[in-house]
Amino acid sequence: MKLTVNRLKLLGLLGDINKVVPSRPTLPIWSCTLFQAKEGYLMVAGTDLDTALVRRVKAKIIRPGEALCQTKKLVAFLKALAIESVVISLVAKQVKVEAGKVSTDLQAWNVRDYPPLPRRIMSRAATVAGLSPALGHVAYAATKEDYRPVLAGVYMDGNRLVAADGFRLAQATLKASGKLPEAIIQNRACQIIRDIFPGKVKVNARIVKTGGNANTLVQFEDAERLLITRAVQGNYPDWEKLIPTNGRVVSFDNADMKSALRLIQVCNPDNHPIRLFSRGAKLTLYTVDDDCWTRAEIPVKGKVKVAVNPKYLADIMNQLPDGRVVLRWKEGNKPLVFKSKGEAHVVMPMFVAEWAEKTPETSSTPSQSNDTAAAVAEAERITAETHQGAETTVAV
Template sequence: MKITVDRDVLAEAVAWVARSLPNRPSVPILKGLLIRAQDDTVYMSSFDYETSAKITVNAQVDEEGEALVSGKLLSEIARSLPGRPVRISTAANHAELICGSARFTLQTLPVEDYPNLPQMPSATGTVDSEEFAQAVTQVVVAAGRDELLPVFTGVRMEINDDRLSLLATDRYRMALRELNWNPTSSQLDASALVPARVLAETARSMSSGEKVTLALASAVDAEGLIGFLGEGAAGSRELTTRLLDGEFPKVRHLMDIRPSLTVRVRTAEIIDSVKRVSLVAERNTPLRMLIEDDRVALDAATGDQAQASEAVEAVVDRIDPASQIEAVGCNPHYLSDALSALDTAFVQFAFTAPGKPCLVQGVDELDAAPRTDYKHVIMLMRLPS
């Protein structure tokens, strides 16, 4: 194999594929990154039996062939190269990489021992890449990180005709984002539980193109696989990942909150206030939100060592005059994540009672209806008596 490729294209392509490589591969061969040159195209791929990544880039191919090299090492080398064309050639059991006066020799791994990439499922539909990336970012903040509870580390993707819903929860918060998309067939009804980490990286890295194609294996295939196709800075990208097993909890009903009290504040102001007051919040203790007639006051403390408080102007609507809500407690990190996911000038908090779930929604104008495409629910913490 002999190829010549632009340095920036190589560095971006290798870095994207190498992100899917396992840190502790079950077998040494899985640390490899496969390079295959054919016609005027170079394909780079990785696979760890769970997630596969493949990128296609244009290059000058003087001699077709393929080689398997250490993906992490190649990524570090490509990133460090000067801004000149890169020549890669293979011979016997090694690959040689030349860029200007820089020269590297890498030992190759046996290609015949490398597993075949899974077949990409048939396309299910397409979605605007930027909107999809934003939706995923808004939802994955609520996904769990505990690998001992894998069902909570995923994002439930629900397809109902031309409506695509993303839902995540770690049991203490929930996020739901709904958006329109273009299915390949009408009256499509399907669902999948996608690993949140993989989904977040995929959506972010495929935002250069106009559309992202989703390819969900049908129930008949029983592959338990989902694929994504899109464009990145260095070329077209394909990724597949195995779906998570387990029954995702039924939490949608928790989004249907009928509040007894709502509070509206400027999003930027409350974000800054939460960040400042949270600096003195003790671990696992709530950030208190004191609700008054025309403002909310935040306070937190670390025992007797440090205290902080700050008030933010607000519009308070006591829908139920009998409501006795005067103060609520929030996990400051969860509250900050929910607020940072919004892209509206104002935010509305909808409360039913202290210690009950709180619904957070974006509001474009102070007197406008809250947006319904994105909902974030935080389980409130009990305040010490």
């Protein structure tokens, strides 16, 4: 194998591939990158056994072939160069990279020992616009725990994306020409897709059987990238039942809510519940810390009285687009749903014992007052006994 390729374009390809290649693999060969030179293109591929990514760039092919090597030092070498093009060749058991009078040799691994890459899926695909930002708007709600694998990813259903962790749920609607395959995309694969696919993406899937098990492979493709990932096996919960369809409705501006939350959280480092209750045309946000009582007001339409986890509420507001946000709620321990421009975010409310606002002067509770009085009485008793003992000693 021997070819000439643009240095900056090769760096871009390797940057994407390194998002897939594991940094601490079980076997060293799994951290390698595959190079294939043929038909006027250099193809670069990497895999972590669950997800495989293939990218290609135009190159001047002098001698077709393929090579396998680790690219951490190659990337550092390419970044240090100032030359436009480099020559890559396979010489004996070394991958040689030349840039003018400078060159480096990397250990070449046996290509036959590399895990086989999945074949390209040729079935009919749905073209999706805005996939990467939509994944970003829902992926935050996917669980990070391993004991519930079906929730450790984003569920594709028709033209909708859904993620949940048992405490909250996020749903976004996509603009797609065709129906998306039903599959659960792993969290890591979702992050890679968000990082490398900037525009429209073609999505399709197929079921393959390996070792007696049926696995669903989902393919994401554009003009420059091809990513195939293994979907999470299992049945996703009936998430549509979790989104309330009736109840009271209030609306507010997202920018107002985010500004109020930022200020309140400065004085709420322990993430105590935040109370939301309306008074006329104003929504009061109120939280109580051990030594801090913080409140803020924003304009609102409608009536509401709920308490929520402030971190979850901030996550939702950060994902929703700017503009009006509609909150649908019911009294009691019923889910709250925040909606705006095709997105729905569901979170469970929190129980709080007290709703009356406190101030530093009126914040002590009866139990606190009784405890304080008892402590003072005990201190006075000990002081009196000490004085009495001192007087007796002096008298003797």
